[in-house]
Amino acid sequence: MRESLHTAAAHLLEVEGLTVRYGAGPVVHGIALAVPDGSVAALLGANGAGKSSTLRAIAGLEPAQGRLRFDGHDITRLSAAQRFRAGIVYVPEGRAIVSDLSVEENLTLGGYFADAATRAQRQRMVLDFFPEIANRLRAPAGLLSGGEQQMLAIGRGLMSGPRLLLLDEPSLGLAPLLVARVYERLALVQREQQLTALLVEQSFHAAARLASRAWVMRHGHLVGELDADALHSREGRQQAIDAYLGARHAAPAVA
Numbered sequence: 001m002r003e004s005l006h007t008a009a010a011h012l013l014e015v016e017g018l019t020v021r022y023g024a025g026p027v028v029h030g031i032a033l034a035v036p037d038g039s040v041a042a043l044l045g046a047n048g049a050g051k052s053s054t055l056r057a058i059a060g061l062e063p064a065q066g067r068l069r070f071d072g073h074d075i076t077r078l079s080a081a082q083r084f085r086a087g088i089v090y091v092p093e094g095r096a097i098v099s100d101l102s103v104e105e106n107l108t109l110g111g112y113f114a115d116a117a118t119r120a121q122r123q124r125m126v127l128d129f130f131p132e133i134a135n136r137l138r139a140p141a142g143l144l145s146g147g148e149q150q151m152l153a154i155g156r157g158l159m160s161g162p163r164l165l166l167l168d169e170p171s172l173g174l175a176p177l178l179v180a181r182v183y184e185r186l187a188l189v190q191r192e193q194q195l196t197a198l199l200v201e202q203s204f205h206a207a208a209r210l211a212s213r214a215w216v217m218r219h220g221h222l223v224g225e226l227d228a229d230a231l232h233s234r235e236g237r238q239q240a241i242d243a244y245l246g247a248r249h250a251a252p253a254v255a
């Protein structure tokens with residue numbers, strides 16, 4: 001992981017009043033959230049709730065209004081490239097790998113800014129975490145299975161030595177067994193690397209495997225917040241489902 005020149009902030013990422021609009025009305029309405037250093041937080045919600053737009057705006061990939069702080073510094077005016085250099089790495093869902101390039105070339109792209117020794121060391125780490133892709137290094141990435149492509153997308157993100165990983169729906173299009181495997185690997189990365197991540201998911205179960213807090217998003221608003229206990233309890237699950245469906249606004253479970 002990249003060393004910070006600055007004193008570590010309790011919250012690695014702080015988002016205030018984030019609004020995203022593509023045309024007419026906003027699709028994300030002035031939301032606020034904060035991700036503690038060394039933990040995984042999740043944004044849950046149904047199709048079109050505004051989760052990906054939020055994640056992409058944090059990465060600087062969509063124009064947005066609001067205030068963003070990263071490691072205690074205001075990054076609101078930084079470009080996507082500058083945010084990437086600061087360690088904010090967006091991982092799109094797996095099919096966004098470069099399918100014509102080999103697995104190894106995709107990994108090399110992820111570590112493009114690192115020196116050769118660092119790149120080699122990170123690649124060993126990634127292949128330890130994801131043995132499924134370790135013996136497919138020379139294969140065109142497009143020939144990997146959906147689960148392997150997802151692992152490659154995450155591995156490519158890890159190759160840049162991220163301080164904050166923005167994971168856009170790692171379970172998308174995967175069979176339940178593969179979702180479980182991808183999340184098992186992510187949990188291992190989190191334990192061993194003290195990874196900080198913001199995860200977007202439609203799957204409550206998948207997110208609950210990894211996240212220690214979650215927000216439920218609906219029509220561009222955060223309508224519920226779940227702590228680790230709520231994420232693993234029947235009541236918490238019900239609360240999230242109610243919020244997804246708009247049955248009622250979930251009561252905040254985090255003080």
Ligand SMILES: Nc1ncnc2c1ncn2[C@@H]1O[C@H](COP(=O)(O)OP(=O)(O)OP(=O)(O)O)[C@@H](O)[C@H]1O
Pocket residue numbers: 022027045046047048049050051052053054202
């Ligand atoms: N590039 C874009 N241009 C115009 N509208 C967009 C664009 N991207 C997303 N939207 C719209 O913004 C809204 C929120 O989309 P977003 O992808 O952020 O939701 P989501 O919660 O991530 O859903 P999904 O899980 O389906 O990706 C949707 O109504 C979507 O159609």
